[in-house]
Amino acid sequence: MTTFKFSWDKQDKPATHKVFARKRKTQDGQRSLKNKQNFKASDKVLSNVPQSLNRPISSNMEKRKSVKIGTKRTEIVFDRPNYEQKLIKRKGKKDKILKSTEEGNELEETTNQNKLHSLFSEKHKSIHVNTNVTGRALIENVFSVGMTFSKLDIHRHLASNLEKHSFKILTSIQEKAIPVVLRGKNALIKSQTGSGKTLVYAIPVLDYLIKLTPKIKRSDGLQSIIVVPSRELALQIHEVFNKLNTFQWIVVGHLCGGENRKTEKDRLRKGVHILIGTPGRLLDHVLHTAAFDAKNVQCLVLDEADRLLDMGFKQDISRLVEEIKNHKISKSYNPLALLKGQNRNIETPVTETDTTTNNIQTILLSATLSKGILELTNFLMKEHEYIETLEQSAVGRENLVIPETVRQEFLITFVKHRLVMLGALIVSKTKNVGKTFVFMATTQMVDFHYELFTKCLINMPKRGGKLKFGEVVLLDDFEWEEDDENEGLELQLFKLHGNMDQNQRKEVFNGFRKAEKGVLICTDVAARGLDVPEADCIIQYTAPVSNDDYIHRVGRTGRVGKSGSALIFLTHEEQEYINRLREHRVFLQEAKKDFLKDLSGLMMEPEEDKAILALQKRFELALSSDKQLHRKGCLAYSSWSRFYSTYPANMKTVFNFKNLNLGHYCTSFALQETPTMIAKRVKKAITAVEPKRLNKKLANHGDSEESSKASKKRPVKSLSLTTSEFSSGLEPVKKKRKKS
Template identity: 60%
Template sequence: MTTFGFQWTDQKSSGTKAVFVKKRKNQGEGVKVPTNPVKSSENISKVPKKPINFNNNKQSIKKVTTPEDKSNLFIKRKGKKDKLKAKTDQQINKEFSKPNNSDASAKHHHSLFSESYKNVHVEVNAKGKSVVEKLFSTGKKFSELEIHRHLMSNLEKHKYSVLTNVQEKSIPTILAGKNCLIRSQTGSGKTLTYAIPILNTLVNITPKLKRTDGIQAIIVVPTRELALQTHELFGKLNTFQWIIVSHLCGGENRKTEKDKLRKGVHVLIATPGRLLDHLLHTTAFNAQHVKCLVLDEADRLLDMGFKKDIVRLVEELDNQKKHSSYDPMAMLKGEKPKEESENSEQRQTLLLSATLTKGIAELADFTMKDHVFIDALDESETTNPDHMIIPDTVKQTFILSFIKQRLVMLSALLISKAKQKGKTFVFMATTQMVDYHYELFKRYLLHMPCNKGKLKVGDVLLLDEIELDDSDAEEQVLDVELFKLHGSMNQQERKQVFNGFRKAEKGILICTDVVARGIDVPEADCIVQYTGPQSDDDYLHRVGRTGRAGKSGSSIIFLTHEEQDYISRLQQHKVFLKEHDTEPFLRELCDFMEEPDQHKAILALQRRYEAAISKDKELHKQACFAYSSWSRFYSAFPGKLKPIFDLKKVNVGHYVTSFGLKESPTSVAKIVRGQATKSDPKRLNRKLANHEDNEELKRPWPKKRPIKSISLTTSEFSSGLEPAKKKKKKQFED
């Protein structure tokens, strides 16, 4: 060890002020060490400065060292001074070498690009072998099935010719009247699997069905959109006028639905809540002769919490069937009850699901007896149930982006998709996020200023920060229809949006998981997952909205660097993703913004969003609530996905920027809680301001006198009048 020090002596005082000693390992112990040495240069600088006169020798510095070490004295202090001086000179040079405002604007130092690099540690196994389910196995045709000839002609009319794998395995078993548990991938034609046997059975009933015969088949689906879609499919196949098909959905007029049930319905498609409501409270609901009960998307029914409703539904159907068999006149005549007669039929139950879980197996055991399990996958015996089965026609990719650039990257993707034919689903976590992004993109992405390339200050494109002339008015620049859909919308709006999106030539639907199950949009060719799914099944069903019936499609999921482990989790489920090349999206963004530099184009669009949100109070409020709902969603991930999507590991301030907000997360939380608002202060009423000094207006209103009960203090012989008060005599002082 080597220590440094010096000894400072004064002639007036014999005491030692400080000692600075250089000591080597080989040096003896003859040097005295002070009790309170000065440990740093800061403490040395605090010593009172006195003039040093070397000639008079009043103050002198005594060096305690050996002659050979004189050259090494104060090396450490000198090196530190040199470093400080070099650092100061470097800062001064930077200050003098700073460019002017125009040069600084050209470099675009913005917070969006503060994260220049982050570690990517996940290993992408893009060549992994996925579990593939064959959609068409043998090429068998519908004409080979034993179904009614008129039903066969309706199938050919709508270009249904070749059976899918699940249809080939399931339809003959269902036609035989057996209970079935069917598992097949999304988009494999499960709806047609039970629609054909139901219609074929009802057509072959002789004599023909009448409206008074009651409901013959009940189909339970999880969402309203799926109910409308299933009803539409039955309408295509059912050209038989005596077979009545209808649907019941939450949000519809109950009186209208009662009128339908009173007139008579044979095939009823319904959501669980509204179906159970009519079954318990509508007397016109005749379910005594139900021959078939279908639970479509059974896994989704359980996920949405409809298990109790389904159990109650099955119990009520059993009770109505028992009451229908009670015939007192037949008992007096000695005849057998109807359920014991040869003509009585047991109710057939069908469960269909894209995944097979423990809950599905328990539900099948409760609702069915002696059921047949049909798996469309040939290797079902050797396949792990945790493996996801996604059509091989879907190209699955991911985009690894910085948090603060997510909003602009999504905008660039939508700009690219808007120039192509097809339809795009954009899945988001909450209804507030859907509402906010829909309004933001509709106002400030689909519409842009004319000649926006000329609206520059220096080299930076500043949109919405300068006043536009009439010649620079905004116009619609993207030829695409934008839609939104979530569970908080009323039924009429949901129906209009769903039908409008299906009929549109090309469109973008911003939605929640309410349309992630069973929805069939044939032209949907791209699925975008802007927020991660809260379960593995959600990812499976989101991707299943494309690549249906053998068509090709693509799926893109947005992930941050903190969420990249989700790729490894999908690989454990035999789902292998490739990284998507974002260069084409950025080129489209540059062309769209009329800005050749990518950084400048990204910065210009982000500034446009931020400026628009700060000016629009309603949009700013929506942005705050959208961020708040996202934070609640992100903190509610289940335990299996919590290590990947962990709110404690992310920079929430960067996520605030990704919503186009300039405030801090704490300020946004205060705005949401109502403790702070972005509205102007309330102005006083002028009429009230004139009476500001009037004391009478400032007096509080007199309190009402409490009413005292006198029932316990009044005699029964009393007249009820209050006793007269005696007047006090005035006393006069002499």
């Protein structure tokens, strides 16, 4: 007979028992102790034990019992000393647990949530940058001392138009540059953003056309060409000219990519005197539009010249200058006039080796001075005057000039908190009237954050705190009561990037300028030259690639002496960037996190950690329930990772892609997958999209040798060259070979 001995552990769990198997004498008469094992209740041995033995044992129950299992007799031994005492202790323990359940539910739930999201797992990272460092930044005086536009040698009607639009006192750069440009000299002008550089060339160009006698006609064609890097800047400059130009005989037009080419051709055919456009579209019309006649051009302006070079327009600008030069040569040579005996004293034509634009006044304007700007200046102009407002002792390419009225701050935050911190900042902007630029690295990031904030933040009702972090549901699935306020946040959200349609970009730009409270999520396409007077805050969600980009981003606020603030997001691994800026005499102060109080009020959570967790959970649930939004989130993360790995060599020590925890950055995009899973999803999404087909007829430059060789097809053989004149035209009959 086999004997099994059961003994319960300290916790009195009947699921697992210690079983000792012992056999009687074997056939050879020897006694043997078999194995010592741990069996579970689901094992075959215990499954044959009657269920009556699994019941609680009373004090007078037998400690040994013999049970017949199958054909064998088995003895069960229960070793449970002091069972009743243990049972009483266990019952008391259960009562204590039940008593403290209600009190500990919230704590346990919070702990589980923290473990689930791990938003607060990083608590011991320190800020080693000295936040109290101050210094004297490089300051450029914006306004002149009492110089007014009426004192300039310009037409009196033009001066009165300037006064009507509150242009009274000249800025420092206007005081120095406008007299030089009025004399018709070439100029290279360097000044900080928001210092009024547009009027430096707008006033002289209009003044020249107003004073022409007889009055200029549409048939006289182009007189001035202004080249700008972006469509929004072209529209803005066009608006400035329209304000000053109350003279009906002077026509101002603009050419931008994305517009109707046929409409632009008709406009050029009727006649335009001042033309503002982007390099690509201008060159397109120069090469393919017969009505684009540049033989009478007197002035060429390159505004935001540093940005033109950064965007890769150097080749287009060079080709545009060459075409203008060819138009000037064709004007000097008129064979019909020679036959009629007219115009015998022909001007000396420009030689082929001379690449400068002779007889054309050229003006370059830039907020920074780089090697590329100097090379472009030498290419376009033989002689020019360099104009800036800084003192000679302060001149240096390594120093950055930021408007004095801008308060610059930095926010060092954990990677996982970046998304929620940005949302909290947007919520805080609803309290004050103003406009905010939020700069991001890629167009996919702009699309994703715009849609996410629109769905889960801007449209959140004022009593959105009802949706606790433990029971977070989407707004679309939650039914509000009739007395609940459901207007959403009093804030308009906009997006702007280069991949948008031209009509959309124009509508967004105009809508943002007209809005009382607005946030524009954009790429660096909005970083150059745009003038939004009410813009009081700049947020750089991703750090710029160069110091020039930092200047132009911050320059969207604090324009013409107005106050503003600029905030840049940095992680603990990127905080060395603050010291880099200090080397260029740009001093940032640490920002306070007062805006988290506004988030706590919106989510109706007194604790900031719970409010952060609630908003993060809302974002994650939004992605999990919306496939299209989740796809945009994956694309945004993928585009960000590609951007981050392309920082220049001098920035790699600060923004090093190899040192990043990509899993944490996935959380900052509200994604719950691993980076590998996201990469696979993105790969499938990209392969499913067909590439856009380009219109080869509108190409500005010739194809490369490889593409031209690939496009060539095999020549088709002509039947007339391979067929005899006596042939019937039928295919010859193939004779079968005779078998030998």
